[in-house]
Amino acid sequence: MEQMLLTKYGFAAQKIARKMLTIEVNQRIPRISDFASELSLGRGTIQGALRFLEENQAIRVESRGHLGTFLLAKDNHKLLQFSGIGQxxxxxxxxxxxxxxxxxxxxxxxxxxxxxxxxxxxxxxxxxxxxxxxxxxxxxxxxxxxxxxxxxxxxxxxxxxxTFGPFSYVSGHSIFLSHPEYTRIESGMKIGIDHTSDDQRELTLAECEGLDVTFIELSYMNLLDMLEIGQIDAAIWNKDEVGRNAPLMKQIPLSRSHAKKIEQKITEACLLIKAEQxxxxxxxxxxxxxxxxxxxxxxxxxxxxxxx
CATH class of the missing domain: 3.40.190.10 (Periplasmic binding protein-like II)
Structure with a gap:
């Protein structure tokens, strides 16, 4: 029985801690009856969980009569700990x-x-x-x-x-060429590609569509080095690094309409999470x-x- 109560209190404290993370200081918190209904737990269990969070200085609340109970202070570090999320x-x-x-x-x-x-x-x-x-x-x-x-x-x-909007991830991409006499990607060329990078892979495939080229699998970070020593003829790379790593290397803009359309999506940063979280x-x-x-x-x- 005691173990069951501890488990129920722990479950309630975890759920309430997660809720408190989203409530700003000086805002009203849900009523005990609201928590009880949402979590399908008794009022006593909810009261015990709130008391646990207060005694461990994760939250400080104040009852204001008919106005409800308000959050006066909170410690997000402790709330994350009690919520089971941590760092x-x-x-x-x-x-x-x-x-x-x-x-x-x-x-x-x-x-x-x-x-x-x-x-x-x-x-x-x-x-x-x-x-x-x-x-x-x-x-x-x-x-x-x-x-x-x-x-x-x-x-x-x-x-x-x-999502962070256009140009929050990269400014754009260019085609880098190993020889100054090259003017575009042509059939017969060796093209650097990194299949672990969705962006570089999709841009490269779009820009080389219909051409008889040889794809050389390389790490994205090694593409420019391989260009400099002539191991590949061309590669698509992030323009944000042009000044630092490729000041003398010939570069041209993307030429294929499909590649340009893809590039628009590549400029925006997105944050991915697990759907269950x-x-x-x-x-x-x-x-x-x-x-x-x-x-x-x-x-x-x-x-x-x-x-x-």
Whole structure:
């Protein structure tokens, strides 16, 4: 009997903690009867769970008579602990560009502002990032809108949690050529491709459609090095890195209409989560996308230093 009560109290405390994460200080909280009805638990169990959260200094509430009960203070770190979520960990691309550094800084600042424990990890390739998320290593993954739509279509267990608008992920892409006399991608050329990157793979296939080329499988980060030593003739790469890694290499814009259409989706950053994580979706709704993008722009324009 005692074990059953502990389990019921624990379940109630977990659900109420998750709800408190979404309620701002000085807002009214649901009535005990509302919690009891929603969770199919007795009023005494709900009262015990609320008392547990208060005694552990996760929340502080005040009854104001007929006006209801209001949240006076909360500790998001403790609420996350009692909710069973713990520290939130996200995976995003390696921060090799100012745009990625800006996005990482914006996310870090946004979570810190809400007093939510947060950490970023960095992985190359949208598919490995999402696989690691589904395996439970990360809570969310940052990818382009193109990759997000492809992945969500293939796997209903994944859904988009946040979108950040055009040019939040990359500024665009160019075709990089190994020799200055080249003017376009032609049949007979060796083309670098990274199949772990939905973006680079789809752009490359679209730009080479109808041509008799040889695709050379390479890591995205090695494409320019292979161009420089002549192992491949052309590759599509992120324009945000042009100045730093390819100042002397010939580049031309994308030429195929299908590739240009695909590129529009690649410029936007999306945050993917597991569809079952409804509580994480609620937490994400607390973040200000506008403030994240403002911070990103300040990092890109060197108004502030990146911090992530």
């Amino acid at each position: 939130l960990i996200g995976a995003m691309p390696l921060p090799y560009s100012k745009k990625y550094e800006g996005l990482a800084t914006g996310l870090t600042k946004a979570f810190k502002k809400k007093d939510l424990p947060f950490h970023l990890a960095y992985m190359r390739g949208s598919l490995p990032r999402v696989k690691a998320m589904l395996d439970g290593r990360y809570d969310f993954a940052i990818v382009s809108r193109l990759a997000a739509e492809l992945i969500c279509k293939q796997d209903p267990a994944v859904q988009i949690g946040l 409804t509580e994480l979706q609620t937490i994400l709704s607390m973040l200000s996308v506008e403030e994240i993008l403002e911070t990103q722009k300040k990092v890109e324009t060197k108004q502030i230093l990146p911090h992530y």
